[in-house]
Amino acid sequence: MVPVKPGRLAAGYATGAAVVAFVLAGVGALATVLGALGLIGIAVGAFRGRAGLVTVGSLGQFGAIVTGGVAGAGAPQLVAAGGAVVVAWTVGRTATELRAALDTAAESRRLEATHAAGTSAVTLAAAGIAIAPTVVSVEATPVGVALLLVGGICLTAALTLTADGPM
Amino acid sequence: MSGTVKRTERWRGLSAAALLAGALGLLTWTPALLPVAALAVALLAYGRVVAPPAATLALTRSVSDPDPEPGDTVTVQLTIENVGDRTLPELRLVDGVPPALRVVDGAPSLGTSLRPGGTATLSYAVEAASGVHEFQPATVLLRDAAGVVERRIEIEADEATEIGEPPRLDDGQRLPLRAANARYAGRQTVDGSGDGLTFRTIREYQRGDPLSRVDWRRRARTGQLATVEFHPERSLPVVLVVDTRPVAAVAPTPDGETAVERSLSVAEALFGGLAADDHRVGVATLGPERTWLAPGRGRAHEQRARELFSRSVEQVTSDGDGEGRDTAADPTDAGRGWLRERLPGTAEVIVSTPLVDDAVVGLIEGVAALGTPVSVVSPDPTVENTAGRTLARYERRDRLADVRASGVPVVDVGAGEDIERALATAGWSR
Numbered sequence: 001m002v003p004v005k006p007g008r009l010a011a012g013y014a015t016g017a018a019v020v021a022f023v024l025a026g027v028g029a030l031a032t033v034l035g036a037l038g039l040i041g042i043a044v045g046a047f048r049g050r051a052g053l054v055t056v057g058s059l060g061q062f063g064a065i066v067t068g069g070v071a072g073a074g075a076p077q078l079v080a081a082g083g084a085v086v087v088a089w090t091v092g093r094t095a096t097e098l099r100a101a102l103d104t105a106a107e108s109r110r111l112e113a114t115h116a117a118g119t120s121a122v123t124l125a126a127a128g129i130a131i132a133p134t135v136v137s138v139e140a141t142p143v144g145v146a147l148l149l150v151g152g153i154c155l156t157a158a159l160t161l162t163a164d165g166p167m
Numbered sequence: 168m169s170g171t172v173k174r175t176e177r178w179r180g181l182s183a184a185a186l187l188a189g190a191l192g193l194l195t196w197t198p199a200l201l202p203v204a205a206l207a208v209a210l211l212a213y214g215r216v217v218a219p220p221a222a223t224l225a226l227t228r229s230v231s232d233p234d235p236e237p238g239d240t241v242t243v244q245l246t247i248e249n250v251g252d253r254t255l256p257e258l259r260l261v262d263g264v265p266p267a268l269r270v271v272d273g274a275p276s277l278g279t280s281l282r283p284g285g286t287a288t289l290s291y292a293v294e295a296a297s298g299v300h301e302f303q304p305a306t307v308l309l310r311d312a313a314g315v316v317e318r319r320i321e322i323e324a325d326e327a328t329e330i331g332e333p334p335r336l337d338d339g340q341r342l343p344l345r346a347a348n349a350r351y352a353g354r355q356t357v358d359g360s361g362d363g364l365t366f367r368t369i370r371e372y373q374r375g376d377p378l379s380r381v382d383w384r385r386r387a388r389t390g391q392l393a394t395v396e397f398h399p400e401r402s403l404p405v406v407l408v409v410d411t412r413p414v415a416a417v418a419p420t421p422d423g424e425t426a427v428e429r430s431l432s433v434a435e436a437l438f439g440g441l442a443a444d445d446h447r448v449g450v451a452t453l454g455p456e457r458t459w460l461a462p463g464r465g466r467a468h469e470q471r472a473r474e475l476f477s478r479s480v481e482q483v484t485s486d487g488d489g490e491g492r493d494t495a496a497d498p499t500d501a502g503r504g505w506l507r508e509r510l511p512g513t514a515e516v517i518v519s520t521p522l523v524d525d526a527v528v529g530l531i532e533g534v535a536a537l538g539t540p541v542s543v544v545s546p547d548p549t550v551e552n553t554a555g556r557t558l559a560r561y562e563r564r565d566r567l568a569d570v571r572a573s574g575v576p577v578v579d580v581g582a583g584e585d586i587e588r589a590l591a592t593a594g595w596s597r
Contacts, residue, residue: 006278055180062184065203066191075199082188082203086181086210093177094314098278101259101308103270107289108278114256115280118312126209130202152189152208159211160182 006102007095009112011046014054014092017120018042018061021084025064028071035064038085046092049099058089075134083127090119170307170320172219178315181207219318220309223251228262228302228324234331235295240271241330245289245305249281256280257310260289263303263321265330268293269422297432298477299331331477365398404447404462404511407434410520410527411454411479417523417548419582426521427454427479429546432586433519435476437544440590442469451509452479453502453527459509503533510534516541521548522566523559532573543570543577544590550582 022035041057044050062085069078094115098108185207192200224247231242245262249255262275273291281287304321311317369382372392382393411427418425434450441448442464449462450472460468460475510516516534520527522545535541545567549560571577580589 062188066188066200069188069192069197069200069203070195073199075202078199079202079206082206086206090177090313098259101261102276102278103274105274106276106278107274108259110280110287111257111259111278115310115312115314118256119314122213122313123206123210126213127206129209130205133205134202149189149193152204153186156182156185156208156211159208159215 004109005099005104006106006108007049007097007099007112008047009109010091010095010098010116011043013112013116014046014088014095015039015043017084017088017091018057021061021081021088022064024077024081024084025061025068025073027068027073031064031068031071031073034060034067038062038064042088042092046095049096051093051096054089054092054096058085058092061085061088076131079127079131083123086123087116087119091116170222170318172316172318174214175310175315175317178210178214181211185211213313214315217311217313217316219316220255220257220311221251221253222307222309222318222320223249223253223255224258224307224320224322225250226305226322226324228326228328230330232295233329237295237297239295240292241295242290242292243275245275245277245324246286247277247281247289247307248286249283252283254280254282255309256312257308257314258287259308259310260287260305262289262291262305264293265300265302267296267298267428268300268330269296293330295331296428297331297435299329300477302328302330367396367398369393369395402445402447404449404514405441406449406451406462406510406514406516407437408506408516408518408520408530409434409450409452409454409479410518411452412527413455414524415521415527417521419548419550426523426546426548429548429580429586430519430521430544431476431479433544433546433580433590436587436590437517437519438469438472438476448472449511449514450475451502451506453506453530454479457502457505461509462511462514503530506530506534507537510537510539514539518543519545521546522563522570523548525566528566528569531570531575535573535575541575543575544580545577546580546586547582 018039022032022039026032026035038057038060041053041060043057045053045055045057062082065078065081065085068081073081091112094112098112102108185204188200188207189204192198192204227246227248229244229246231244232239235241243262243264245260247258247260258279258281260277260279264270264275271292271294273289275289275291277287277289279287302324304323307320307322309318309320369385370393372381372394376394380394380396382395385391385393409427409430411430415430416425416427438448438450445464447462447464448468450458450460452458452475458475458479460471516539518527518531518534518541520531520543522528522543531541531543547563549556549563551557551560567577567579578589580586
């Protein structure tokens with residue numbers, strides 16, 4: 001077996017996901033620049049074992065998605081880019097953790113492959129849920145939009161604030 | 168075997184991203200950003216509802232040689248099996264290698280995923296050290312597929328939890344002892360005259376001399392009464408003081424033997440030699456937990472000493488910080504007062520220390536000042552590859568010179584030198 005240091009596989013996968021996000025979100029000059037910087041951050045962070053750099057890179061790519069969206073990219077494209085960023089962020093940070101937690105000679109390819117596949121599957125499912133309402137076209141009413149907005153904020157807050165409750 | 172469960176908080180900030188994307192989408196009239204916010208919300212919902220994987224694991228450990236000689240390479244094999252009916256997507260395992268053993272090949276950690284009934288095997292090699300070494304429980308970290316919730320457990324293997332055997336003390340090394348104030352009969356020939364086996368002198372008969380000591384041949388030949396005197400042979404109480412303080416746990420290379428381990432090897436070798444010579448040997452360690460074993464003899468005593476030696480190795484390497492116990496109060500003291508309270512008046516002291524700080528010099532000089540004969544065996548942990556290390560070496564040499572100047576003989580055991588050989592060839596150098 002070729003010795004692969006722990007985290008290398010995950011770092012490669014994270015970089016690939018970041019490339020996908022960069023390509024999808026790169027609409028317009030600003031989005032391309034932000035996406036490129038984010039891509040570099042994720043790649044360097046994941047391979048060098050800097051979790052902070054991975055997070056900053058992901059933030060850069062998120063900025064690219066937002067600017068890309070404002071510049072006129074479509075919803076499916078943006079959701080796919082967002083999913084790719086989440087995968088890059090999650091798997092990239094796992095790569096840095098494995099690098100720190102396991103010995104350099106340790107075998108962890110199976111874990112990394114499962115983690116990359118699992119995270120991709122979860123994100124794909126979430127993206128499917130997110131994109132579903134755009135496929136079903138309903139005439140928007142102001143009251144409906146307002147209710148949806150309040151509901152969305154409440155749901156987000158509830159998921160965040162109660163996350164560290166008893167299990 | 169439930170362990171502790173916690174959220175890894177790795178998606179911290181995702182909710183902020185969701186709100187930000189939604190708000191920007193509304194402000195800039197970009198409906199395409201709203202699904203991005205919905206994606207983040209959906210992921211947060213996943214993080215809320217996902218359950219931590221169940222710890223359905225069985226661990227088996229096997230070692231290639233349960234009773235290795237020190238220095239032998241022992242292969243440890245660890246097999247972990249998922250005995251549950253759910254897949255464990257993310258499993259990290261770190262074996263509890265005994266702190267005093269060095270891993271020389273492979274790695275004692277593993278990352279894998281296990282299907283129901285699946286097994287993973289981890290194999291690594293350690294270099295055996297003297298003494299009994301107990302494996303700690305292996306630490307296992309289980310996470311869901313995306314790694315947002317984790318369970319941490321410690322699993323004890325059902326077999327092979329120990330490696331090695333207690334150090335042998337019977338074929339140890341001897342050092343010339345210095346003491347003359349011995350009181351009990353033994354094998355050490357001391358200066359003076361009295362009972363014994365080695366002829367010393369013949370003197371004039373004095374009233375009260377035992378009849379068995381009268382030289383009757385001389386009486387027959389010359390008609391004078393004379394008494395034969397022998398060199399008395401005595402057993403000495405000897406206390407081996409071992410410097411196991413964390414400050415002494417230094418080694419010339421990152422994976423080399425620490426000075427504490429070498430000091431303990433010295434003490435083990437000396438204990439065996441002295442006990443074989445019928446001396447009553449005691450042990451004192453100056454480590455984070457000071458231990459005192461009063462001089463004694465016999466098998467039970469040897470057993471206690473043996474346990475003490477192997478325990479000291481474990482202790483020092485596992486918690487070098489000392490955790491604010493006994494010694495932390497006054498690091499400059501190194502246990503001088505503590506030792507002074509316990510030393511029998513007639514004991515001879517052999518200190519085994521790398522001499523890496525001034526506190527232990529104070530201890531040696533303090534004990535010598537009591538009139539107790541002290542000798543020092545010092546394994547050298549210093550090297551010369553950087554300026555700082557060279558300085559440390561010169562400082563140690565300075566300390567050695569100080570100790571010698573106060574009349575204490577020192578055996579300096581070089582970094583690569585074999586301890587047994589160094590002791591065997593030791594002529595005390597003053």
